[in-house]
Amino acid sequence: MNIKASVTGAFLAAVxxxxxxxxxxxxxxxxxxxxxxxxxxxxxxxxTTLKDAMxxxxxxxxxxxxxxxxxxxxxxxxPASDWPLFAEKARELVSVDKVxxxxxxxxxxxxxxxxxxxxxxxxxxFYPVQYEGEESQRNVFYTGAAPNQxxxxxxxxxxxxxxxxxxxxxxxxxxxxxxxxxxxxxxxISKGVKPEDIMINYTPFGHxxxxxxVSDIKKFGSAGKKTAVVSTINGDANVPFYKELANQGVKxxxxxxxxFSVGEEELAGLDTTPLVGHLAAWNYFQSVDTxxxxxxxxxxxxxxxxxKRVTNDPMEAHYIxxxxxxxxxxxxxxxxxxxxxxxxxxxxxxxxxxxxSTMMPNHHITKPVLIGEIQGDGxxxxxxxxxxxxxxxxxxxxxxxxxxxxSDWRAPMSCGxxxxxxxxxxxxxx
Amino acid sequence: xxxxxETPVAHATRQDPSERVMxxxxxILFVALCLLISxxxxxxxxxxxxxxxxxxxxAAKLSEMxxxxxxxxxxxxxxxxxxxxxLGEGELYQRKSDGKVFLVKAQGADLLLVDPVTGTEAGQxxxxxxxxxxxxxxxxxxxxxxxGGLTLFSDDAGARLKAAQSMLQTPxxxxxxxxxxxxxxEKDATVRRVLDEARAVTLLLSERGDDEKxxxxxxxxxxxxxxxxxxxxxxxxxxxxxxxxxxxxAIARIEQTQALWSAGQNVWYxxxxxxxxxxxxxxxxxxxxxxxxxxxxxxxxxxLGAYTTFMVQEVVRNSYPALFDxxxxxxxxxxxxVTGAVGFAIERGVIxxxxxxxxxxxxxxxxxxxxxxxxxxxxxxxTNREVGNPSWMSGAFDxxxxxxxxxxxxxxxxxxAVFAALLFLLKRTSMGLRMRAVTQNRRMASSxxxxxxxxxxxTFALGSGIAGxxxxxxxxxxxxxxxxxxxxxxxxxxxxxxxxxxNLWGTLVGxxxxxxxxxxxxxxxxxxxGKILVLVLIILFIQKKPRGLFALKGxxxxx
Numbered sequence: 011m012n013i014k015a016s017v018t019g020a021f022l023a024a025v026x027x028x029x030x031x032x033x034x035x036x037x038x039x040x041x042x043x044x045x046x047x048x049x050x051x052x053x054x055x056x057x058t059t060l061k062d063a064m065x066x067x068x069x070x071x072x073x074x075x076x077x078x079x080x081x082x083x084x085x086x087x088x089p090a091s092d093w094p095l096f097a098e099k100a101r102e103l104v105s106v107d108k109v110x111x112x113x114x115x116x117x118x119x120x121x122x123x124x125x126x127x128x129x130x131x132x133x134x135x136f137y138p139v140q141y142e143g144e145e146s147q148r149n150v151f152y153t154g155a156a157p158n159q160x161x162x163x164x165x166x167x168x169x170x171x172x173x174x175x176x177x178x179x180x181x182x183x184x185x186x187x188x189x190x191x192x193x194x195x196x197x198x199i200s201k202g203v204k205p206e207d208i209m210i211n212y213t214p215f216g217h218x219x220x221x222x223x224v225s226d227i228k229k230f231g232s233a234g235k236k237t238a239v240v241s242t243i244n245g246d247a248n249v250p251f252y253k254e255l256a257n258q259g260v261k262x263x264x265x266x267x268x269x270f271s272v273g274e275e276e277l278a279g280l281d282t283t284p285l286v287g288h289l290a291a292w293n294y295f296q297s298v299d300t301x302x303x304x305x306x307x308x309x310x311x312x313x314x315x316x317x318k319r320v321t322n323d324p325m326e327a328h329y330i331x332x333x334x335x336x337x338x339x340x341x342x343x344x345x346x347x348x349x350x351x352x353x354x355x356x357x358x359x360x361x362x363x364x365x366x367s368t369m370m371p372n373h374h375i376t377k378p379v380l381i382g383e384i385q386g387d388g389x390x391x392x393x394x395x396x397x398x399x400x401x402x403x404x405x406x407x408x409x410x411x412x413x414x415x416x417s418d419w420r421a422p423m424s425c426g427x428x429x430x431x432x433x434x435x436x437x438x439x440x
Numbered sequence: 441x442x443x444x445x446e447t448p449v450a451h452a453t454r455q456d457p458s459e460r461v462m463x464x465x466x467x468i469l470f471v472a473l474c475l476l477i478s479x480x481x482x483x484x485x486x487x488x489x490x491x492x493x494x495x496x497x498x499a500a501k502l503s504e505m506x507x508x509x510x511x512x513x514x515x516x517x518x519x520x521x522x523x524x525x526x527l528g529e530g531e532l533y534q535r536k537s538d539g540k541v542f543l544v545k546a547q548g549a550d551l552l553l554v555d556p557v558t559g560t561e562a563g564q565x566x567x568x569x570x571x572x573x574x575x576x577x578x579x580x581x582x583x584x585x586x587x588g589g590l591t592l593f594s595d596d597a598g599a600r601l602k603a604a605q606s607m608l609q610t611p612x613x614x615x616x617x618x619x620x621x622x623x624x625x626e627k628d629a630t631v632r633r634v635l636d637e638a639r640a641v642t643l644l645l646s647e648r649g650d651d652e653k654x655x656x657x658x659x660x661x662x663x664x665x666x667x668x669x670x671x672x673x674x675x676x677x678x679x680x681x682x683x684x685x686x687x688x689x690a691i692a693r694i695e696q697t698q699a700l701w702s703a704g705q706n707v708w709y710x711x712x713x714x715x716x717x718x719x720x721x722x723x724x725x726x727x728x729x730x731x732x733x734x735x736x737x738x739x740x741x742x743x744l745g746a747y748t749t750f751m752v753q754e755v756v757r758n759s760y761p762a763l764f765d766x767x768x769x770x771x772x773x774x775x776x777x778v779t780g781a782v783g784f785a786i787e788r789g790v791i792x793x794x795x796x797x798x799x800x801x802x803x804x805x806x807x808x809x810x811x812x813x814x815x816x817x818x819x820x821x822x823t824n825r826e827v828g829n830p831s832w833m834s835g836a837f838d839x840x841x842x843x844x845x846x847x848x849x850x851x852x853x854x855x856x857a858v859f860a861a862l863l864f865l866l867k868r869t870s871m872g873l874r875m876r877a878v879t880q881n882r883r884m885a886s887s888x889x890x891x892x893x894x895x896x897x898x899t900f901a902l903g904s905g906i907a908g909x910x911x912x913x914x915x916x917x918x919x920x921x922x923x924x925x926x927x928x929x930x931x932x933x934x935x936x937x938x939x940x941x942x943n944l945w946g947t948l949v950g951x952x953x954x955x956x957x958x959x960x961x962x963x964x965x966x967x968x969x970g971k972i973l974v975l976v977l978i979i980l981f982i983q984k985k986p987r988g989l990f991a992l993k994g995x996x997x998x999x
Contacts, residue, residue: 050814052923054822172577183968213967216927218918219716221709222962225843229698234674246927249824249919257836257845263581264609279824279919284834286530287577383576385530393502393576 040083041076041345043068044103046114046124046135051091052215055245056324057116059275060138061086063325064113066313067332077336078343085109093123100124104133110345111136111335113328117244118142118185125150132347136335138327140270140292142189146404146417146426149347151354152374153331154324155293156402157193161240163379164268164291165194167394168238169201172266176207176237178227183212187242190270194240196408207235217247220254228258231265239267248276252285262287262383274320277388285384293363293377294326295390300364320388326362333359334369355420365399372417372426374402490515490557494523498534498541498573505579513586521590523556528583532556533570541573585610592618597628604634611638611671613646641671653679654686661690669694701841706959712848714955715855718948719914720928721935722858723907725947727783729936730879731899733791734798736806738932739925740813741904744782745775745911746920747816750825757828765830768912775908782812783904787897795896809925817922827915847916854913858906859948865902866944875899879942938978940988950989954978 045064047057068082076082085107089096096115103109104127111134115121118141128135128149140155168174179194181187191210198208209230211223231237243251248271255267268289274296296307303321306329311317334357335350341357342349358368367375376399382390405415405427414431418424425435493512500508509527512520526532526543533544533551542553542562551570553562588606591599600622607615619639626632640656660668669691676687720742727735752771756763763770786808794801829847836845866872877885878895886892911924918924939950954974961970985991 049822050810050817052926054817055824055921055923058822211966214971216923217967218927219709219713221712221845221848222706222959223967225705225709226963229702232670232673234670234672246824246919246921246923250917253829253847253917254845257834257847258843259836262577263584266577275823279826279921281826281828287580391530391572391574393574 040081041078041339042083042085042107042109044100044107044109044112044114045084045086046089046096046100046103046112047116048091048120049086049088052245053091053116053120056275057091059322060113060116060324060328062314063310063328064332066310067329069313070309071332071336077339078345089114089120093117093119096120097123097127100127100135101131104128104131109133110339110347111350113138113331115139116324121150122185134335134347134350136328136331138324138331140323142186143193143402143404143406144189144409144412146372146374146419148351148373148419148424148426150373151331151334151369152402152404153327153334155377155379156374156404157190157406158403159293159377159379159400160270160291161190161194162197163396163400164270164289164381165197165240167289167291167381168240168266168268171394172238173236174238174266175203175235176209176230176233177203178209178211178230178237178239179242180211180213180223180227180239181242182215182217182244182247184215184244187212187244190242191240193406193408200408213243213247215245215247217243218250220251221258224251224254224258224260227265228260237265239265241267241269242271243269244271245276248272249280252280252288255288256284262289268381273322273324274389275322277384278318278320280388282384282388283386286386288384289381289393290384290390291379291381292323292390293379294323294361295380295382295392296321297382297385297389297391298363298380300362302360302364303362306362330359330361330367330375334367334375351419367399370401371420372402372404373419374404376401490517490519494556495534495539495541497527497532498539498571502574502576502579505575506582509579509582509586513589516590518590519557519559521587522559524583524587524590526556527573527575528580528587530572530575532573534573535565536569536571542570544570581610585612585615589615589618592622593625597631600626600628601631601634604631604638607638608634608641611641611645613642616642616646616648637668641668644671644675650680650683653683657683657686657690661693669698698841702963704840705842706963707956708842708844710956710959711852711952712955713959714952715848715852716914716917717931717935717955718855718859718951719851719910720907721932721939721947721951722855722862722944723903723905723910724932725936725939725944726862726903726906727900728933729942729944729947730875731896731903732798732879732941733900734802734805735903736802736929737786737809737812738903738907739927739929740809741779741783741907741925742911742914742928743816743922743925744779744812745908746827746915746918746924747820747825747911748775748778748908749912749915750820750827750920753827764828765832767828768830768833768916771912772909775912776905779908779911780901780905783907784897784901786904787900791900792893792896809929813922813925820922822922825920827920829916833916851913851916858909859944862906863944871898875902934975934978937982938988940990943988943990946988946990 045061047061048054049058049061065084068084071077072081085103087099087103089099100112103112113136115124115135115137116139121137121141124135125147129147133149135150136153137150138153140160141152143156177198179191181191195208195210199205213223227239248269262285266287266289268291270291272290273292307321310321311319334354337357337359338350338353339345342353354369355371356369358366361367361377363378363380365378367377369375379396379400380392381394382392385391404417405412407413414429415427416430417426418428419426428435493508493515497505497508509524512524523532523543531544532541534541541556543556544551544553547564550564550566552564554560555562584606588603591603594600594603607619616639619635619642623632623635623639626635636659640659643656644653657672660672672687672691672694676684676691679687723741724735724738727733727738749768749771752774753767756767756770790804790808791801794804833847833850836843866875874885874890874895877888877890878892882892914924918927935950935954936947938954939946939948958970958974961973965973
């Protein structure tokens with residue numbers, strides 16, 4: 011009961027954006043887990059859900075008896091969608107609150123801003139969101155999808171099943187869409203797509219006037235070849251984008267849009283009837299029909315006391331990451347960072363889509379890739395999935411400066427950017 | 441069934457010869473019975489065949505669906521139409537126990553089953569016992585073209601139009617003769633025009649002679665449609681050498697007209713963006729422009745207006761669904777009152793203590809904006825809320841080569857209406873007179889007996905209320921989330937400063953010229969660079985004319 015009170019206390023404190031009081035609730039015999047998700051500002055829309063999901067997972071684990079005979083205690087901080095503040099809050103979590111691991115970040119820029127902190131203080135971060143790859147850090151476990159676990163299979167699907175020949179790569183103007191589109195462009199060209207059949211378009215964050223771009227897409231799509239849009243548009247800009255698509259009558263049967271950042275949560279603010287058939291590529295959908303997922307959804311709805319709450323892919327990533335961490339700590343018998351880092355590699359836990367996900371030596375995990383079509387009720391229906399699990403590839407094979415790099419954090423290599431051509435550790439990103 | 445028909449035969453042959461007459465009668469009766477049964481059986485078999493075909497849909501893999509759908513369409517039976525429509529809508533389910541396929545409707549937690557062939561209800565089933573027949577885009581396309589063929593001769597002109605359009609969008613050389621028969625029978629001019637175009641498009645794919653193809657190319661060149669362009673471009677690769685110059689000329693002609701139209705389209709987009717800017721800025725033109733308060737919480741007023749719309753729609757959806765199309769009309773006055781009241785409270789509670797201290801006002805209103813955002817986040821949650829478009833604000837219509845979406849059109853109309861109403865209020869009413877008097881010369885107005893603090897509060901409430909009404913309109917095109925206002929605050933200040941502080945006409949002209957400028961830059965520079973260029977241009981402009989487009993002259997400027 012005491013723990014629950016402290017969790018609620020931490021939660022309340024976080025909501026009020028006053029994080030300094032968390033320490034006051036700390037009980038002595040607990041293992042602390044840091045939650046570093048924005049609860050205010052632009053990214054609150056996506057990250058608040060992950061904070062709730064983490065609190066639920068910790069709550070559930072405590073009901074099962076905690077970890078190593080101790081209760082788990084959540085420490086919630088609010089970095090307020092402010093990238094430098096992420097680094098400050100991460101430092102606070104590790105050095106003031108002494109948390110054993112941190113679950114957090116959403117945007118790549120926030121992850122980049124906390125990397126040096128985790129390296130310096132030698133702590134552990136679990137990063138749950140699909141990202142552009144081109145990174146592998148000793149203290150970070152990437153439980154979201156790398157480009158080869160989301161973008162590449164989605165493009166393959168469109169080529170094989172919809173025989174798409176012309177591509178619009180539309181994205182928000184920041185690092186994830188730019189890198190992903192660079193990889194996709196190289197990939198498409200390697201598949202024989204002509205450069206004039208690729209249109210790349212970037213828009214600012216929160217772009218709300220999509221009239222010109224949607225009409226450009228329509229125009230690009232009228233060249234007599236099957237056209238598809240690959241969307242890396244992020245966050246709030248998606249709702250006006252899809253509204254404009256629907257209003258201008260761009261139907262999925264004619265020009266399908268496959269999105270990498272649109273999940274159940276983003277569709278909740280939108281009438282999806284005109285969007286039926288547009289696609290998304292993820293490693294998990296709420297509609298996945300497995301007993302584990304049914305149980306997860308039930309617990310989530312009960313925990314949030316809201317029957318309409320949806321689950322999404324980054325939540326599953328936290329579910330996997332959290333369970334992996336529990337298993338690794340049990341295996342190591344301690345929460346000591348170095349021991350856990352060693353124990354993590356090779357840990358295998360069930361995911362929600364009916365298989366097992368394993369932590370690979372490159373700190374990325376194995377996942378199935380699902381392609382889903384938007385349904386009228388705001389859910390996705392899986393229309394295709396990879397036959398097996400896909401291993402996350404941190405250094406893309408399609409970019410010239412990263413194709414020779416590999417990452418292996420096991421001794422004796424212990425290197426995040428080993429260059430197989432030169433045989434030396436340290437290439438891009440060092 | 442067979443055994444029951446055989447029994448009378450067995451009995452009949454065992455009849456005694458002396459009862460021939462009786463036997464004869466029985467024989468006749470039997471033949472009649474046989475005839476009756478056999479016709480019945482044939483009828484049943486047709487229904488069974490259709491039923492079996494429909495059931496096969498349930499067992500098919502996604503890749504096999506195409507074949508199954510064309511098999512269904514080949515029957516040419518009108519009963520197939522609702523089945524295919526349901527398949528496209530994802531309303532076809534297979535019963536897990538026996539593999540039979542049903543049309544379903546949600547009924548509470550259960551599904552109501554309808555026999556797809558006969559259309560009779562076949563009881564209920566829990567969701568767990570049924571499995572949805574999987575549909576993807578390829579299946580939907582197959583359904584669309586199959587339906588096009590089936591409904592081309594329908595009695596309903598709307599259905600024929602839809603069929604013709606689907607023929608146009610997914611041309612199929614096999615359907616050419618059907619289209620030609622349909623054209624001969626078609627009376628409706630609109631449907632006929634689409635059919636003609638569909639025929640031309642289809643003809644280009646067929647094996648017909650060059651003369652006919654040339655005619656089709658001319659027709660497409662006149663039509664200027666994007667479908668025509670797509671077909672012509674792909675036909676260019678495979679066409680005979682003799683046809684190539686014609687096709688190239690047609691493509692050039694279509695592209696030329698489209699270039700003209702696209703300039704018109706840019707103006708339209710610019711007007712539409714301008715109307716959004718105007719709506720967002722017009723409240724600020726009062727609080728910042730007229731009163732001189734740097735009001736950073738302006739965006740949050742817009743956001744509160746949008747949330748009021750959400751609340752109204754929630755109530756309407758749950759209690760009076762029939763009124764949904766009116767929800768925006770109901771939300772407008774409510775949003776005005778809610779945000780007006782909040783604005784009034786802000787002015788009385790905070791701003792009135794800070795008159796003449798612009799920096800402190802800026803900080804205080806910025807703090808207020810954060811408080812408002814976070815309270816909305818705590819009450820409604822951080823995720824987007826769904827605000828639906830009423831039917832009259834959904835979709836688009838074509839005007840020549842322009843595509844005009846209804847929601848944008850109505851927002852332009854609404855923005856202009858708000859502007860006109862505000863102008864009327866300021867220039868033609870005694871309330872407006874007082875407002876102008878107080879802002880132009882406070883001390884003089886006060887000595888004339890005007891209660892200046894009261895007028896200040898009302899003016900601020902008016903500006904906030906108008907921002908709230910803007911929120912109702914913006915909820916139709918943007919996210920309804922706690923961050924809604926942030927996206928508009930910079931643009932609003934930009935418009936007011938550019939147009940000239942204190943001048944409503946300046947705001948109007950400023951909003952529309954920025955909108956159009958932005959939309960003409962966007963196709964060349966891209967959305968990101970376009971926005972930057974606009975900002976740079978404004979900075980340069982302000983250097984030259986610090987008071988904006990329409991500067992106020994006279995003593996008010998000095999005050």
